[in-house]
Every structure is written in C-alpha cells, then in structure tokens.
Amino acid sequence: MARRYWLFKSEPGAFSWEDLVACPEGTTFWDGVRNYQARNLLRDEIKPGDRVFFYHSRCHPPEIVGTATVTRGGAADPTQFDPASPYADPASKPESPRWYGVEIRADRALKRPVSLAELKQSSELQGMMVTRRGARLSIQPVRPEEWKAVLALSRRPRTPP
DNA sequence: GCCAACGTTGGC
DNA sequence: GCCAACGTTGGC
Numbered sequence: 484m485a486r487r488y489w490l491f492k493s494e495p496g497a498f499s500w501e502d503l504v505a506c507p508e509g510t511t512f513w514d515g516v517r518n519y520q521a522r523n524l525l526r527d528e529i530k531p532g533d534r535v536f537f538y539h540s541r542c543h544p545p546e547i548v549g550t551a552t553v554t555r556g557g558a559a560d561p562t563q564f565d566p567a568s569p570y571a572d573p574a575s576k577p578e579s580p581r582w583y584g585v586e587i588r589a590d591r592a593l594k595r596p597v598s599l600a601e602l603k604q605s606s607e608l609q610g611m612m613v614t615r616r617g618a619r620l621s622i623q624p625v626r627p628e629e630w631k632a633v634l635a636l637s638r639r640p641r642t643p644p
Numbered sequence: 645g646c647c648a649a650c651g652t653t654g655g656c
Numbered sequence: 657g658c659c660a661a662c663g664t665t666g667g668c
Contacts, residue, residue, distance in 0.1 A: 492666090518651075541666050599667080617649040619665050 487533045488625040489524070490547070490613055491587070492540040500537050500548040500592065509551075509589030514560045515570045517582060521622040526557040526583040529622075535587055536625060536633065538613065539596075546596040547633060555586035593637035601641070607632040 491513065493499065503511055516525060535551040559580035562570040575581035603614045612623045625633075 494666090520651095543668095545667070616667085617665090619650055621665090 484530065487528070487530070488536070488627060488630040489529060489533060489553075490536040490538050490623040490625050491551075492538045492613075492621045492623075494541045495539045496542070499539065500589070503537065503549075503551065503587075503589045504592075506589075510554060510586060512555075512558075512560075512584050512586050514562045514584045516560070516584060516621060517570065517572075518621060521620055522581075522583055524622045524624070525585050528624075529553055529585050530556050534590070534630065536630075537589075540621075544598040544600060546598040547593060547602075547637075548596045549592040550590040551587040552590050553585050554588045557583045557585055560584040593634075595637055595641065597633055597636050601636060602633070605632065605636060 495501075498511075503509060513525070516522060531553050533553040535553060536547045537549045537551055538547050539545060559577070560570070560582040562568040563572040563575045563580065563582045564577060565571055566573075570582075572581055599613065602608045602611060608614060608629060611625070611629050612618050612620070
C-alpha cells in the first residue's frame with residue numbers, strides 16, 4: 484500500500500504546530516475529532532508512514548505550517564471515555580468505540596508557511612479540498628501531486644502582491 | 645462580527 | 657424518511 488497524504492486542521496489557539504513540536508519526540512495522539520467522515524479516515528485509511536500537512540485554521544492567515552508523519556494508525560480515542568474531557572461521549576462503549584485517532588510526529592516546519600490565499604491562487608492546486616468553499620472536514624485527503632506542489636511553493640519566495 | 649456552508653437533532 | 661431548526665466551522 485503506497486504512502487498517502489493528508490491535511491490535518493488545527494486551531495493554533497487550541498493546539499498549534501509549536502505545541503506539536505514541544506511534545507516529547509514531537510509526537511502526539513490526534514484526539515478530539517468528532518465528525519464521522521473524519522473518523523472513518525482516522526480509523527480505516529490513515530496508516531503509519533503516511534504524511535500529514537499541519538494546517539492552522541481559524542486564524543490570520545489560515546496556512547499550512549509544517550509536515551508530520553503518522554506513527555500509529557487508527558486507535559480508539561481515549562478522551563471519549565473520560566467524563567472530565569470536553570470530548571467525552573457517554574454513548575460510546577469501550578467494546579465498540581465510536582471515535583478514533585492516530586498518532587503523528589512532527590517532521591519539519593515548511594521553509595515558509597503557505598497560506599490558504601496562496602493555495603487558491605496556484606493553478607496546480609485549484610482542486611485541493613482545503614481551497615473549496617465550505618470544506619469543513621478537519622481531516623482531508625491530499626493528492627500526491629498536491630503534496631509536491633505545496634512543498635514546491637514553500638521553497639519559493641512569497642509571491643509579491 | 646458576519647454569515648455561508650455544513651452536520652446533527654428531533655418532531656412529525 | 658423528510659426536513660426545519662439549530663449549532664458549529666471557519667474564511668473573510
């Protein structure tokens with residue numbers, strides 16, 4: 484199975500790229516996803532070795548800031564069983580968990596962040612999910628050619644306005 | 645702060 | 657099963 488590529492959204496006020504890098508080994512379990520479509524990807528599709536764009540959402544500007552590697556595939560999200568967690572789900576039972584997450588490890592910051600505005604301007608990235616209006620999915624598939632194009636953009640100076 | 649898009653809930 | 661109401665996401 485070939486390595487696949489993903490984009491994970493995070494609000495920097497909640498959990499930023501810097502927070503990930505500060506974790507032991509730059510590694511964290513990606514918990515708290517409570518959307519079924521994203522859950523299916525976490526549980527069934529995202530495998531160790533896959534690569535991840537770390538995207539800052541609900542901030543100025545929204546942008547891709549770094550890359551990470553999946554170090555552990557779909558596992559039950561423990562926060563669903565923790566009554567003290569804001570992500571607690573009393574309806575979910577340990578014998579049939581409803582919510583899943585994966586473990587990721589920070590790889591490196593992009594040479595420079597690539598903003599959503601820039602993604603939208605790039606002719607190669609017109610079809611990228613994150614550029615579509617109303618694309619709220621917090622875990623998104625990324626095509627290999629999109630992965631390459633974003634990295635290429637990050638190695639170029641920002642386009643002057 | 646605004647509001648469009650989307651997902652979920654719940655009455656019927 | 658439909659769909660209106662509601663809450664959330666998230667760019668702008």
